[in-house]
Amino acid sequence: MVQRSPRVTISFFRHGEISRDVAQRAVEELPRAVDPGGVLAGENGRREHFVRRSHMHKEFRFLMSTSQRERWLVRSEKRSWRCRPIVADALPFHAGLPGYTPTPLVEVPALANELGVGRVFVKDESERLGLPAFKILGVSWAVYRAISARSQGDISPTIEGIRDAIAGWPPVELVTASDGNHGRALARMATMIGLTSHVFVPESLPTRVIAAIGDEGATVTRIGGSYDAAVRLAADRAEASPDRMLIQDTAWPGYEEIPLWTVEGYSTLFYEADAQLRDAGVGSIDLVAVPTGVGSLLQSAIAHYRRNSLNPTPSVLSVEPESAACVLASVRNGALTSIPTGETIMAGLNCGRPSTIAWPSIEHGLDAAVAVSDEEARQAMTDLHALGVLAGPCGAASLAGVRAMLTLPDRRAALAIDSRSVLLLIGTEGIASGAA
Numbered sequence: 001m002v003q004r005s006p007r008v009t010i011s012f013f014r015h016g017e018i019s020r021d022v023a024q025r026a027v028e029e030l031p032r033a034v035d036p037g038g039v040l041a042g043e044n045g046r047r048e049h050f051v052r053r054s055h056m057h058k059e060f061r062f063l064m065s066t067s068q069r070e071r072w073l074v075r076s077e078k079r080s081w082r083c084r085p086i087v088a089d090a091l092p093f094h095a096g097l098p099g100y101t102p103t104p105l106v107e108v109p110a111l112a113n114e115l116g117v118g119r120v121f122v123k124d125e126s127e128r129l130g131l132p133a134f135k136i137l138g139v140s141w142a143v144y145r146a147i148s149a150r151s152q153g154d155i156s157p158t159i160e161g162i163r164d165a166i167a168g169w170p171p172v173e174l175v176t177a178s179d180g181n182h183g184r185a186l187a188r189m190a191t192m193i194g195l196t197s198h199v200f201v202p203e204s205l206p207t208r209v210i211a212a213i214g215d216e217g218a219t220v221t222r223i224g225g226s227y228d229a230a231v232r233l234a235a236d237r238a239e240a241s242p243d244r245m246l247i248q249d250t251a252w253p254g255y256e257e258i259p260l261w262t263v264e265g266y267s268t269l270f271y272e273a274d275a276q277l278r279d280a281g282v283g284s285i286d287l288v289a290v291p292t293g294v295g296s297l298l299q300s301a302i303a304h305y306r307r308n309s310l311n312p313t314p315s316v317l318s319v320e321p322e323s324a325a326c327v328l329a330s331v332r333n334g335a336l337t338s339i340p341t342g343e344t345i346m347a348g349l350n351c352g353r354p355s356t357i358a359w360p361s362i363e364h365g366l367d368a369a370v371a372v373s374d375e376e377a378r379q380a381m382t383d384l385h386a387l388g389v390l391a392g393p394c395g396a397a398s399l400a401g402v403r404a405m406l407t408l409p410d411r412r413a414a415l416a417i418d419s420r421s422v423l424l425l426i427g428t429e430g431i432a433s434g435a436a
């Protein structure tokens with residue numbers, strides 16, 4: 001990472017964002033660098049963030065121009081953008097899967113009190129189709145659609161229908177990269193339909209998460225790099241044989257169909273939430289907070305809450321880890337932007353590049369974005385547990401994000417949230433995901 005040149009460059013420094021982890025790593029690297037007084041510049045060449053070593057005081061001082069403002073943004077005008085909805089075909093498919101039941105929508109009055117709003121609901125995905133995260137919604141629908149497409153015919157939208165369709169096929173391996181939940185869901189789905197799976201995971205993934213993916217029947221390859229590097233390796237493996245299918249939840253030019261089906265699959269949770277909110281007497285919500293990695297779940301949320309039949313529409317708030325805020329960086333830059341990632345307890349959100357098919361909706365329809373620290377996510381997790389919602393770190397990020405936005409008057413005002421507002425927090429994973 002550190003080039004030992006008179007002007008030391010740390011490539012993981014970047015415009016507008018710096019996490020405590022990254023700063024800590026810089027401190028650890030610096031004593032080994034040749035130029036002790038050197039400036040560590042951002043990869044864009046600007047010296048916004050830098051660490052200077054002071055020989056005189058035998059200490060490091062962190063001098064960062066990153067203001068708090070740069071951790072968030074609001075673009076109110078994006079709330080008026082409209083798009084076609086995602087067709088709700090995935091919901092009846094999911095409803096036919098073994099063990100299906102809508103995940104709970106939990107009202108948490110204590111949070112409404114704390115945040116000074118009318119009502120707060122958590123869509124609690126800590127147990128979805130027997131797994132501790134929402135991801136099986138996208139995987140199952142994408143696998144069904146991919147197998148239908150390969151079969152070149154209509155197949156019944158059930159596990160038996162998929163099994164029948166592949167009965168005459170040579171053995172096919174489902175391949176993916178994952179920072180936990182997606183890979184485990186793919187492994188579960190592959191086993192259910194009688195196929196093998198191979199999951200590439202980043203170096204930083206905790207051993208227990210890797211073991212959970214293996215326990216579902218997958219071959220797991222831990223690579224010596226990030227999630228984004230794992231995605232490239234999985235794509236290479238799938239491309240090397242026609243008997244391998246890449247089931248990835250992020251898109252890039254030329255690989256878009258399966259990620260789009262994944263996004264469609266996620267729509268089930270939003271359709272369920274609509275019905276549950278109606279049952280709770282809520283006509284419309286004012287803000288939905290979405291934990292965000294590559295932005296596929298966010299894409300699904302934007303398609304849902306910016307659909308042309310919906311009026312009024314809520315604020316859609318993306319919540320990312322400080323050390324992997326690629327959507328925030330992209331929105332700020334006005335272009336899809338890759339960033340290097342660090343470590344975070346929010347493993348499922350540890351992605352450095354947004355999905356290319358998510359980007360247009362994000363650019364046009366996302367009105368708010370915030371980055372949160374591990375400490376904020378940890379605190380949110382502790383508080384949710386005390387309130388009876390057993391969210392994991394990614395799931396708790398929603399609460400950390402709304403806290404970061406609503407407890408400071410300028411941010412709250414920018415979002416036009418008041419004492420009557422209704423908030424929906426997407427709690428995307430439970431503690432059993434093992435990432436905590």
Ligand SMILES: Cc1ncc(COP(=O)(O)O)c(C=O)c1O
Nearest residue numbers: 293294295296297348394428429
């Ligand atoms: C628990 C959890 N929450 C949120 C996300 C974010 O979804 P996306 O990568 O589509 O933005 C993920 C992705 O893996 C996840 O595992």
